[in-house]
Amino acid sequence: MKYFYDRKSDSLYLSLAERREYGNSMEAAPGVVLDFDDHGQLIGIDLERASRVIDVSDLELHEEPSGVDAETARLDGVTLRQKREQLNLSQLELARRLSVSPNTIARWERGELKIEHPGMLQLALGSLHKTAPREAPTAASRTYYPDTNARPLIERARSVRKTTVHPGRGSETIPTVPRDKHRTKAAAIDHGREIAQNTSVKRVAHDRDGRIRDSDSYGNERHPKERGTDSKHAKKK
């Protein structure tokens, strides 16, 4: 059963069988109209001045907004999928950005799961519109930079070169790739931590022999199961 409440006109409609075609109506009591299909089956109840009949304050969370917000309220699985495809995001990527499980996205899109707060979802999707278009995710971006917005920052940092002037001996220009620019390991770790915090990724420090020395996570770190799913997906491709 679904219902639609229009606060402005104080009208409430209870839909009992949405897919049946409307036939005609009967006024059962003043302001209470029953809708029937062509076979005489009850399909809906229309209440004028609903606030006089029931306590509509309980409906506030579920009422469908009017005007501009109506579009938001009608967001369903099909439109969610369309918007996701417009954003060039996979279900997995969208799930990560919205902090929901990929299964939730899949069930929303299939219409198996009701979108409880479509307005919030619409806002979230709107904010994704404002971000820079994503590049096709690479294995590296999936592994190290879950949020690809972080990648330009890191790549820019790598491309910057630092010129050091030696009095009397001229100057030399060295690339400021993080591992080359720091005089001490502690300084490199601090710099890495700063980048990781700013871009909400995981920081991993390696020893010279490649073994992991330590690590910190600053959000958006993906679950190992998700990484496993990705690698399988990549193999299929």
Place this chain on the structure above:
Amino acid sequence: MRTTEYFERKIQDRGIDRMWCERTVENPIATEVQEDGRVRYWAYIPEAKHYLRVVTEADGALLNAFFDRTFERRRVK
């Protein structure tokens, strides 16, 4: 004619042509003013073979519309 969000939704759900509603308000065969000031209009719609009831706010904004079986029975009696 001004309409409400509810009206727009209900005529769409019920498959009622907006022109039928306007025709009913302009040329009703019966009218009633409710206690709350809202006005009911009825007219026969040959295309649908039903009597249509249109409810408007006191200021004339279209509020609701449906094929009124109750009115048909009242007419027969």
